[in-house]
Amino acid sequence: MTITSRLVANEQDLKAVYDIRKKVFVDEQGVPAENEYDEFEESSKHVLVLYNNEPVAAGRVRVVDGVAKLQRICVLASHRKYGLGRAVVETLESVAREDGLKEAKLNGQTHAEAFYSKLGYHTVSDVFLEEGIPHVTMKKTL
Numbered sequence: 001m002t003i004t005s006r007l008v009a010n011e012q013d014l015k016a017v018y019d020i021r022k023k024v025f026v027d028e029q030g031v032p033a034e035n036e037y038d039e040f041e042e043s044s045k046h047v048l049v050l051y052n053n054e055p056v057a058a059g060r061v062r063v064v065d066g067v068a069k070l071q072r073i074c075v076l077a078s079h080r081k082y083g084l085g086r087a088v089v090e091t092l093e094s095v096a097r098e099d100g101l102k103e104a105k106l107n108g109q110t111h112a113e114a115f116y117s118k119l120g121y122h123t124v125s126d127v128f129l130e131e132g133i134p135h136v137t138m139k140k141t142l
Contacts, residue, residue: 001052003084005091008046016055017046024074031131036072044071047091049084057084061092061104068096068142070106085112089119097142104142110134 008014018037025031040062049057059073070092075084096104108116110127116138117123125137 001082003049003051003082003087004053005047005049005057005087007091007095008048013048013055014046017048017058017060020048020055020058020076021072021074023076025072028077029131029133031133035131040071045092045095047088047095049075049087049091051079051082051084057088059088059092061096063099063101064105066101066103068093068099068101068104070096070104073106073108085115086119089116093140093142102142103139105137105139107135107137110136113138 008017021036022033025036026033044060044062046060047058048055056079057075060071061068062071070089073085073088075088093104106116106121107130113123113136121138121140123136124139127134127136129135
């Protein structure tokens with residue numbers, strides 16, 4: 001088992017990121033495609049995770065009010081439970097640290113709240129809906 005994570009630097013990697021997001025958020029969770037892809041795509045830094053050289057997980061980070069906002073964190077259903085979500089989050093945090101950011105936040109789906117807690121995030125909001133899916137805002141000092 002080989003896990004590789006990297007910052008997206010070419011169109012092929014970005015296409016793989018979008019394909020993973022489509023499978024997870026649009027096909028699996030029912031998020032409308034027009035809502036999944038937004039005006040922040042170009043200004044975000046995207047991360048791609050490969051499992052045995054196969055693209056299987058992704059996420060992005062952007063700066064909002066001086067804080068790293070981790071978004072679109074996802075792992076293909078066929079590859080969950082291999083630690084790939086952790087690889088996405090840790091790579092996004094590393095990118096944020098390299099950019100001099102000291103805090104990260106994310107809006108996590110409530111079913112993933114315990115996962116993010118294990119990675120050091122703490123919940124700072126009540127439950128709210130995004131695309132009809134329950135979420136909470138979580139923060140972490142980097």
